[in-house]
Amino acid sequence: MELKGSTILITGGTSGIGLEFVKQLSQKGLANIIITGRDFDKLEKVKKQFPHVHIFQSDVSKPGAIEELFKEVTQQFPHLNIIVNNAGIMRNLDLQDTLMDLENINREIVTNLSGPIWMIHQFLPHLKKQKSAAIVNVSSGLAFVPFPLSPVYSATKAGIHSYTQVLRLQLKKTNIKVFELAPPATETPLGDDFKGLVDSKQNMKVEEMVKIAIDGLLKNKLEIKPGLSKVLKLMSRLAPDFILNVLDKSIEKAKLKLTEK
Numbered sequence: 001m002e003l004k005g006s007t008i009l010i011t012g013g014t015s016g017i018g019l020e021f022v023k024q025l026s027q028k029g030l031a032n033i034i035i036t037g038r039d040f041d042k043l044e045k046v047k048k049q050f051p052h053v054h055i056f057q058s059d060v061s062k063p064g065a066i067e068e069l070f071k072e073v074t075q076q077f078p079h080l081n082i083i084v085n086n087a088g089i090m091r092n093l094d095l096q097d098t099l100m101d102l103e104n105i106n107r108e109i110v111t112n113l114s115g116p117i118w119m120i121h122q123f124l125p126h127l128k129k130q131k132s133a134a135i136v137n138v139s140s141g142l143a144f145v146p147f148p149l150s151p152v153y154s155a156t157k158a159g160i161h162s163y164t165q166v167l168r169l170q171l172k173k174t175n176i177k178v179f180e181l182a183p184p185a186t187e188t189p190l191g192d193d194f195k196g197l198v199d200s201k202q203n204m205k206v207e208e209m210v211k212i213a214i215d216g217l218l219k220n221k222l223e224i225k226p227g228l229s230k231v232l233k234l235m236s237r238l239a240p241d242f243i244l245n246v247l248d249k250s251i252e253k254a255k256l257k258l259t260e261k
Helices: 016-028 040-049 063-076 107-128 151-170 189-194 206-218 228-238 240-260
Strands: 006-010 031-037 054-057 082-085 133-138 176-181
Touching: 006 016, 016 031, 016 206, 031 040, 040 054, 054 063, 063 107, 082 107, 107 133, 107 151, 107 176, 133 151, 151 176, 176 206, 228 240
Parallel strands: 006 031, 006 082, 031 054, 082 133, 133 176
Antiparallel strands: none
16 A cells, blocks of 8 residues: 555554554655544644644544534645544453443443544545545454453454455445454553553564554555464454463452552
8 A cells, every 4th residue: 555645544643552653654755644542632732743644623522522623624625535544442351241332331432442443434535535545444463352341342343343344345346445453452541441451571573563554554564463463363263262361360360459558
């Protein structure tokens, strides 16, 4: 995929993987960059650090906000040709917690799965008009092997993986390339809720992960699985229950240690 001269919209661009994309694309001077986020103060902070970046306050969990974003962005940037669906939330959830209401349990589905689907549906006619275009869906290594502490997050990422595969098939006769980036556990704020419960020493540096991702896009690698994500996909085929049970036992031990302190 040719990134130089492209106009890229990155959802969830104020921290973690999204912000690192901004940093590395800016350093390389590869593209005109647009980012979205829910928190205007965080958007302003990124704007101060990278004055050339264009910011739009928007929430991918709200269809109305996506419709408004589409109108504003395509009017100001008619040559927009790449969408990176990166915005997401990940929570430590106990499915036996009866105090959690129905809307709350659904939060990750609306943001992580419905959001990217709505974004693509809204922007697809516009992308089809471009000479060259791409959609990058950020899934996770947990799309292949679920994480016992994050059942809804894991389900949404498995959904994004399946959706992306079919989207790629349906768009095979168009000018749009469909990429899936499946990061392994990465050093981002997404992992803050899991400190003490998982071994963060194995987390991939976000700088390294995004470098691999950009290299994969440039080389038209449609499925980009950095680091341990490759292993998780392989294990999901060879021994799906084994690795899940290993994760579960490891977490149970970590919980015991925390309660003993």
